[in-house]
Amino acid sequence: MIKTGQATNRQLRAHLPAALPSRLRSLWHSARGAHLGSGSVIFPRAQLLRYPGNIRIGAEAIIKSDAHLCPCRPTAIVSVGMRTTIGFHTFVYASERIDIGDDCMIAPFVYIVDSDHGIAAGTNMNRQPNVTRPISIGDDVWIGAKAVILSGSTIGSGAIIAAGSVVRGTVPSGAIYGGIPAREIGRRS
Structure with a gap:
């Protein structure tokens, strides 16, 4: 008998890019210094x-086309867990640290950023230093399309973020959050 998670994983993996070009892309990213776990897949045009x-990408993780993973400073870290999928056109920009757990599903067009511009009056905002606060996303998290995860956010394991939501702060494990700003709209049962 196939468990639900296994069936879903097989469906996703049935539509991966061809093995040889995918392996060559992984070797190229590894040669540039990225830490890629066994069986991880970087789609064409993912950056x-x-x-x-x-950048650390866990075993069997999938980074889809046009996704950006970007440590913006020499000390910044982006970490993606095992079997996690980062959707098409998703941007993950870390000025300090962004940790994404295992078995997460991050839909297309999600924006995850751990910094904000300074906004003090009397100085142009583009001349003020960024203010950074790390982001932590637990295991088994589902983030819907076009959600925005802002600096300092912590999303507990098993949480769901509804499509189009804006998260700042703490989302408890197992909670379903939605809206702008995101607030609890349910719990997983």
């Missing part, structure tokens, strides 16, 4: 930007 040596 590991600026400091690829600060």
